Amino acid sequence: MRLMVDSAKLAIEIAKDLIRAPSLSGEEKEVAYYIRDTLSNLGVDSLIIDELGNVIAKIEGVENKDPIILEGHMDHVEPGNRDLWKVDPYSGKIVDNKLYGRGAVDMKSSLASMISSITLLPDKIDRTVYLVFVTHEETAEGVAFKHALENTIRRKPYIVILGEATNLNIHVGHRGRCLIEYVVQGKTAHASMPHLGLNALSATSKSIVSILEAFEKTRSYHEKLGYSTLTPTVIECSPKVTPQIPDYCRVIFDRRILPYETEDTILRIFRKVKEHIEHEGFKIRVSILTEELRFWTGKIVKVKDFFKSWILDEKSMYVRKALNIIRTRIKPDATIGYWKFSTDGVYSAGEKGYATIGFGPGNEDLAHQPNEHVPLKHIEKAVYGYANLILTFQ
Ligand SMILES: [Zn+2]
Structure with missing residues (x-):
C-alpha cells in the first residue's frame, strides 16, 4: 500500500x-x-x-x-x-x-x-x-x-x-554517435632537419583536411534527423618538444550517425586517406575508440564508443x-x-x-x-x- x-x-x-x-x-x-x-x-x-x-x-x-x-x-x-x-x-x-x-x-x-x-x-x-x-x-x-x-x-x-x-x-x-581514433606513427628528427624525419603532426593535419573534404562529399541526410556530421575534437602529439619532429600524433573524431550507417561504411573514408598517407612512409591505425569506464561500485567495464x-x-x-x-x-x-x-x-x-x-x-x-x-x-x-x-x- x-x-x-x-x-x-x-x-x-x-x-x-x-x-x-x-x-x-x-x-x-x-x-x-x-x-x-x-x-x-x-x-x-x-x-x-x-x-x-x-x-x-x-x-x-x-x-x-x-x-x-x-x-x-x-x-x-x-x-x-x-x-x-x-x-x-x-x-x-x-x-x-x-x-x-x-x-x-x-x-x-x-x-x-x-x-x-x-x-x-x-x-x-x-x-x-x-x-x-x-x-x-x-x-x-x-x-x-x-x-x-x-x-x-x-x-x-x-x-x-x-x-x-x-x-x-x-x-x-x-542520431547515433561514434568516436573514431586516428593514430599516425612517423619518424622523429631534429627540427632543423625535417627532411630526415616523418612529421606525424603534419601528416595528421593533412589527413584531417582530406577526411573532412571526403566526408562533405558523401555525407547522408535523413528527413527527420537531419545530416550526419563529422568533426575532430581531440588532438595530441609527442614528444612535445619544440625543436623536435613529432613521431606520434593521435586525433579523435566525433561522428553523428544516421540509421543504417555501419562501422564499415563510416570508416571507409578514413581508410582511403590512411592508405594515401601511408604511401609517404607513415604507419596509421584507424579504429572506433574503446575506453574503460569505472563505476562507483568499483566495477570496470570496457566500452566501444559506437552508439546506434x-x-x-x-x-x-x-x-x-x-x-x-x-x-x-x-x-x-x-x-x-x-x-x-x-x-x-x-x-x-x-x-x-x-x-x-x-x-x-x-x-x-x-x-x-x-x-x-x-x-x-x-x-x-x-x-x-x-x-x-x-x-x-x-
Ligand atoms: Zn541526459
Missing part, C-alpha cells in the same frame, strides 16, 4: 534533493542511495542496486504481460565555469517558479517525476512496471541500461519510456497512444519530435529494437548549459504524464 501524498510537491522536493547531491559520471553513489531509500519509503515490490550502481525498482503487475520500463540516468556533466551561473549549480534554488541547478533538465527533474508518479498508481496494475535509474550515461549511453536489462530485468519490455527532456512532447528517436541511431515509426500504436494521452491530459499541443543529442535508447531501440519513446520535463536546449533550469509546472505535469503513460499502456 503506497502512502497518500501530494505527488507534485513530492516530486519538486525530490528534484531539489537530487540537484543538491552532485553525481558526476562514476560518482552517483549518494544519489543512488537517496533514490533507493525514497522508493523504499514509497513502497515498491522489489528494489536493488546492481553491480554497475544502477537502481532498479519493480512494481509487480497482476498479469503476466511484458513490462513497462521508465528509464533515466543519475549522472550529469560538470557545471563548467561557475561565474556563468546565476545560482550555485548544486543549490537546487527556485527562482520565479523555476528550479535551477546542474541536472535540473538533464535529468534530475525527470527522475523525481518518475519516482513520484508511482504514488498516483492504483494498488493493482496489470502490467509490471520497472523504474530503471542508470549510471555513466553521459560518458557512454546505453551501457549501464544494457546491463540492467540483461542481468536484472531479463525480459523483453513492452515499452521503454525515456525521461530525457522533451518539453513534455513525445520524442521518438535521434534509432527511430520509432510516428504512426506506430505506441506513439499514437502516448501522444493521445499526453494531449488529452497534460499538454493539448504536444508534438512528436526527435532529440538532437543521444540517449540510452541507443541500446533499447538502436541495438534491440524494443519500442522506445521519450517524455520528459524541461527544454533540451538547456541541457549541459550554465543556469540549466526547469519550470516547476513541468515537473508537476511530468508526474501526471508518467502515471498516465503507465496506465494507458496497461
